[in-house]
Amino acid sequence: MNKTRHILSLSGGKDSTALALYMRDKVPEMEYVFCDTGKELPETYEYLARVEAFLGKKLIVLNDRAGFDHWLKVFDGYLPAPNMRWCTKLLKLKPFEAFVGDEPVISYIGLRADEDRTGLISGKPNLKTVFPFKEDGIDLEKVMGILEDSGIGLPPYWSWGRTNSGCSFCFFQKPYEWVKLLETHPDLFDNAPKYENLTTNPEKPSPGTRVCRFPN
Numbered sequence: 001m002n003k004t005r006h007i008l009s010l011s012g013g014k015d016s017t018a019l020a021l022y023m024r025d026k027v028p029e030m031e032y033v034f035c036d037t038g039k040e041l042p043e044t045y046e047y048l049a050r051v052e053a054f055l056g057k058k059l060i061v062l063n064d065r066a067g068f069d070h071w072l073k074v075f076d077g078y079l080p081a082p083n084m085r086w087c088t089k090l091l092k093l094k095p096f097e098a099f100v101g102d103e104p105v106i107s108y109i110g111l112r113a114d115e116d117r118t119g120l121i122s123g124k125p126n127l128k129t130v131f132p133f134k135e136d137g138i139d140l141e142k143v144m145g146i147l148e149d150s151g152i153g154l155p156p157y158w159s160w161g162r163t164n165s166g167c168s169f170c171f172f173q174k175p176y177e178w179v180k181l182l183e184t185h186p187d188l189f190d191n192a193p194k195y196e197n198l199t200t201n202p203e204k205p206s207p208g209t210r211v212c213r214f215p216n
Helices: 014-023 042-055 068-074 086-100 132-136 140-150 156-160 175-184 186-195
Strands: 005-010 031-035 060-062 105-108 127-130
Touching: 005 014, 005 086, 014 042, 014 132, 014 140, 031 042, 031 086, 042 156, 060 086, 068 086, 156 175, 175 186
Parallel strands: 005 031, 005 105, 031 060, 105 127
Antiparallel strands: none
């Protein structure tokens, strides 16, 4: 029987980073992976490099190879949306499942005890998903404490107003975050509308489009 692997996925956000720090000495054989969309903020890559150095173990970078632009064409220009998160499924979950293979694996996810959500979880039969923060009662305050005590701190994009990791043009961004993206990374902001298909009637967008939500 194959030995069980232990894998923790890092997103470049505060919760998965705190979990990696929390589990470092508890599971020395842990494998740390990052599913790279190729569209992340520069600060995300900088932060992950710092985390990698602190963990003392090489971060395994996974990617879809085809990339976001390829899949956008496959979906006929339909951008990811809350009810159709093909970006997460194809650029993060699928590469992760390919890396896992068919060996028995325990996957560590950084959902906190004060969160009421599940996220997108793999259904592979050889993969067991665990939530150490939920099991140990680790909430947001304690996550912040883990990051502060380690010296790693919050991801650097927090300093200019972004609070979540992900693509620079992620649809989950708030209007305020778009404004701060414009101020901090005008090149990334200017590139984002290229992915949008605007319609002449915002009330009735045509199929396969999503109305642009960038601030004026």
